Amino acid sequence: MSEYAATPREHLARQLAEAVAEALRADLASQARALLVVSGGSTPIAFFAALASQELAWDRVDITLADERWVSEEADDSNARLVREHLLVGKAQQARFVPLTTDHATPEQGVERVTERLLQLTWPASVVILGMGGDGHTASLFPDSRELDLALATDAPVVAVRTPSQPQARITLSAERLHHALRHVLHITGDDKRTVLGRAMSGDDVRELPIRAFLSCPLAIYWAP
Numbered sequence: 001m002s003e004y005a006a007t008p009r010e011h012l013a014r015q016l017a018e019a020v021a022e023a024l025r026a027d028l029a030s031q032a033r034a035l036l037v038v039s040g041g042s043t044p045i046a047f048f049a050a051l052a053s054q055e056l057a058w059d060r061v062d063i064t065l066a067d068e069r070w071v072s073e074e075a076d077d078s079n080a081r082l083v084r085e086h087l088l089v090g091k092a093q094q095a096r097f098v099p100l101t102t103d104h105a106t107p108e109q110g111v112e113r114v115t116e117r118l119l120q121l122t123w124p125a126s127v128v129i130l131g132m133g134g135d136g137h138t139a140s141l142f143p144d145s146r147e148l149d150l151a152l153a154t155d156a157p158v159v160a161v162r163t164p165s166q167p168q169a170r171i172t173l174s175a176e177r178l179h180h181a182l183r184h185v186l187h188i189t190g191d192d193k194r195t196v197l198g199r200a201m202s203g204d205d206v207r208e209l210p211i212r213a214f215l216s217c218p219l220a221i222y223w224a225p
């Protein structure tokens with residue numbers, strides 16, 4: 001498809017990919033390795049494809065997730081699977097992916113192993129890319145997560161979360177760990193999310209709309225209709 005035929009969402013994905021690649025290149029000029037934290041869901045797919053074709057020293061890039069469902073990597077709703085299929089392709093195949101799941105039966109049992117993995121990475125991350133749901137959640141910081149207060153307050157890197165509105169148990173980077181980055185991006189599309197973001201910006205209660213925990217990171221907002 002020519003550049004002029006691309007949709008606003010495709011343009012947005014390409015612009016975000018260029019900005020993230022530039023950030024990684026800049027950090028790799030002075031660091032041995034650089035860390036990229038991405039979100040799952042449907043929004044990032046076009047961005048992953050655009051980023052995968054960027055020229056950079058991918059063999060010095062680590063990629064992990066903001067959060068994950070506690071499912072096998074083969075499951076349709078696995079964020080790891082999404083990353084492997086859409087981002088770890090082409091030039092980006094050489095990046096090292098660090099998943100947030102283990103063979104343990106529950107995320108509570110897996111937290112320690114995942115913590116060890118994450119602490120070996122290069123912090124602060126170069127870029128943390130957040131998504132957002134219609135309920136104002138980001139990563140797996142949902143308004144109805146039982147562990148929301150813990151995930152907002154702890155200095156542990158990851159938290160196992162149980163969320164009545166969600167079918168699966170999850171594991172999420174804590175707010176503190178998600179803050180531990182040189183750059184933060186919110187990547188969202190559609191009028192509904194723009195409305196939610198507007199609400200988030202006009203109030204302070206983080207438990208009501210957890211995205212509020214990141215509004216002053218500063219946060220670069222990539223939005224398209």
Ligand SMILES: O=C(O)[C@H](O)[C@@H](O)[C@H](O)[C@H](O)COP(=O)(O)O
Binds near residue numbers: 133
């Ligand atoms: O689903 C996930 O893995 C993430 O936990 C979640 O925070 C996501 O970024 C938002 O739910 C937006 O998802 P969509 O892009 O599918 O709207």
